Amino acid sequence: MAEETNKCGHEICVCTVGEGEEYCSESCQANGESDITDIKCDCGHSGCDD
Numbered sequence: 221m222a223e224e225t226n227k228c229g230h231e232i233c234v235c236t237v238g239e240g241e242e243y244c245s246e247s248c249q250a251n252g253e254s255d256i257t258d259i260k261c262d263c264g265h266s267g268c269d270d
């Protein structure tokens with residue numbers, strides 16, 4: 221097992237997540253579990269939509 225990074229599992233998302241969390245938001249979870257690769261993150265957190 222790799223070390224936990226506490227980074228959102230969505231490839232393009234720069235958010236960090238809490239312990240035991242894989243995605244920072246439902247939006248990221250939906251995108252992360254699908255084959256859709258959006259240009260930008262849609263989680264709405266500041267710093268992610270720049």
Ligand SMILES: [Zn+2]
Nearest residue numbers: 233261263268
């Ligand atoms: Zn994000």
Ligand SMILES: [Zn+2]
Nearest residue numbers: 228233244248
């Ligand atoms: Zn995220």
